[in-house]
Amino acid sequence: xxGVTQTxxxxxxxMTNKKSLKCEQHLGHNAMYWYKQSAKKPLELMFVYNFKEQxxxxxxxSRFSPECPNSSHLFLHLHTLQPEDxxxxxxxxxxxxxxxxxxxxxxGTRLTxx
Amino acid sequence: GQNIDQPTEMTATEGAIVxxxxxxxxxxxxxxxxxxxxxxxxxTFLSYNVLDGLEEKGRFSSFLSRSKGYSFxxxxxxxxxxxxxxxxxxxxxxxxxxxxxxxxxxxxA
Numbered sequence: 001x002x003g004v005t006q007t008x009x010x011x012x013x014x015m016t017n018k019k020s021l022k023c024e025q026h027l028g029h030n031a032m033y034w035y036k037q038s039a040k041k042p043l044e045l046m047f048v049y050n051f052k053e054q055x056x057x058x059x060x061x062s063r064f065s066p067e068c069p070n071s072s073h074l075f076l077h078l079h080t081l082q083p084e085d086x087x088x089x090x091x092x093x094x095x096x097x098x099x100x101x102x103x104x105x106x107x108g109t110r111l112t113x114x
Numbered sequence: 115g116q117n118i119d120q121p122t123e124m125t126a127t128e129g130a131i132v133x134x135x136x137x138x139x140x141x142x143x144x145x146x147x148x149x150x151x152x153x154x155x156x157x158t159f160l161s162y163n164v165l166d167g168l169e170e171k172g173r174f175s176s177f178l179s180r181s182k183g184y185s186f187x188x189x190x191x192x193x194x195x196x197x198x199x200x201x202x203x204x205x206x207x208x209x210x211x212x213x214x215x216x217x218x219x220x221x222x223a
Contacts, residue, residue, distance in 0.1 A: 004156070028170075031209070040122075040213070040215060041215055042118070042213040042215045042216070043201070043203075043211075043213040044207055045210060045211065045212075048209065055209075056210065076154060084134075090156065090157070094209075097208055097209035098144070098205070098209040100145065100162055100164065102159035102162060103159070103211065104159070105149075105156040105157045105158070106156055107154075107155060107156045108156060114176045
């Protein structure tokens with residue numbers, strides 16, 4: 001595997017379910033990110049981790065719970081979601097925070113909440 | 115808050131040139147990025163500007179004017195595979211990126 005991978009690619013869940021999204025980066029990067037992409041809207045930054053430590057929580061509801069066990073893996077635990085949470089959830093990584101380094105994105109998980 | 119504007123859609127003919135404009139009003143500025151995103155795929159990095167001027171990279175060029183809060187992405191010799199959404203993003207602090215809603219470019223034969 002190369003780059004940034006995400007599983008599952010598609011997920012349909014009910015409002016009472018609990019599920020988790022997984023992201024793995026094979027680039028040796030130190031920073032990882034979760035974004036939400038809704039149709040026709042800008043990407044919204046949700047969480048940022050640097051060297052496994054959370055550096056940003058962009059006012060995300062507590063029904064989204066991130067976990068970063070190491071610099072290569074990032075999870076997003078989901079519980080009691082709402083239909084408006086249906087979106088594409090993108091994971092990204094970068095060598096470090098800031099600088100000229102770009103963020104590398106995974107293919108995303110298309111989430112549908114019924 | 116941050117405000118980043120770009121056109122919603124543009125259509126051009128194969129072989130032509132298209133210019134996608136991006137204007138921004140942010141609390142700070144620490145670089146501007148352009149990403150390409152094909153439908154159902156991950157955004158991929160195209161360019162980075164932090165100083166004023168034009169950066170050329172093959173068929174794609176990006177321009178920045180910090181005093182005007184303005185950038186454009188120029189796509190030359192358009193190919194069908196260039197049909198995609200193009201995202202303008204501004205780093206307004208140490209690391210946080212604020213994105214525009216994206217411009218969907220359709221290339222017609």
